[in-house]
Amino acid sequence: MASDRTRQRPVLTREVIADQALAFIDEHGLEALTLTALGRVMNCHGTAIYRHFRDKDELVEAALGRMYEVSGVGIPPKGTPRQRLMGLIRSLRRAFAQHPNFALRNLTLHEERETAELVAGALALLEEMGLKGRNLVVAYQMLETYSIGTNAYDFAGTPEGWEVRRASRRLVGHPDVDRVYRDVGTVAKVDEAAFEMGLEALLDACERLAASRSHR
Numbered sequence: 484m485a486s487d488r489t490r491q492r493p494v495l496t497r498e499v500i501a502d503q504a505l506a507f508i509d510e511h512g513l514e515a516l517t518l519t520a521l522g523r524v525m526n527c528h529g530t531a532i533y534r535h536f537r538d539k540d541e542l543v544e545a546a547l548g549r550m551y552e553v554s555g556v557g558i559p560p561k562g563t564p565r566q567r568l569m570g571l572i573r574s575l576r577r578a579f580a581q582h583p584n585f586a587l588r589n590l591t592l593h594e595e596r597e598t599a600e601l602v603a604g605a606l607a608l609l610e611e612m613g614l615k616g617r618n619l620v621v622a623y624q625m626l627e628t629y630s631i632g633t634n635a636y637d638f639a640g641t642p643e644g645w646e647v648r649r650a651s652r653r654l655v656g657h658p659d660v661d662r663v664y665r666d667v668g669t670v671a672k673v674d675e676a677a678f679e680m681g682l683e684a685l686l687d688a689c690e691r692l693a694a695s696r697s698h699r
């Protein structure tokens with residue numbers, strides 16, 4: 484008769500391992516993840532994971548892809564190009580809010596396989612808005628930098644990071660800042676308001692650039 488250990492051992496597939504890696508990262512952080520540590524959690528030897536992933540980087544990329552899937556990251560099927568682009572960027576933000584330990588990792592991706600489809604979709608929407616040539620590429624890069632940068636700044640190290648930011652802002656001694664940053668909960672609200680204001684401004688700039696008919 485099989486032992487309890489054998490019965491509890493999961494059937495290993497790339498998807499199962501990626502799901503477990505995502506859960507591990509959510510709980511312990513990226514630095515703690517090793518194939519050996521994940522193997523212990525999954526009740527298997529680390530070498531079994533190596534049969535599916537060549538190294539930690541490839542595993543993390545797969546876990547990031549699963550994060551996109553389970554968080555519903557994607558382009559809405561309806562709406563104007565601007566509305567659909569905003570939907571994509573907001574869905575990415577929601578995903579990193581739910582999985583903040585990935586926020587900084589997204590700054591240092593080694594491969595773009597997990598994001599290539601999203602990049603292609605965003606470029607297509609910018610083209611529908613009328614952007615072409617170098618302006619298309621620059622506009623996309625502007626939006627990507629804004630999205631990844633704000634998500635990393637706003638979510639990495641949360642919730643402890645919110646208190647650090649609140650305390651540092653109140654050191655300025657400005658009455659409006661003191662009033663707005665009255666508790667940790669207001670930091671997240673200010674972050675969201677600032678993110679939406681910035682996103683609207685950047686998309687306004689994209690539309691002005693498209694209307695200018697300058698396609699350098």
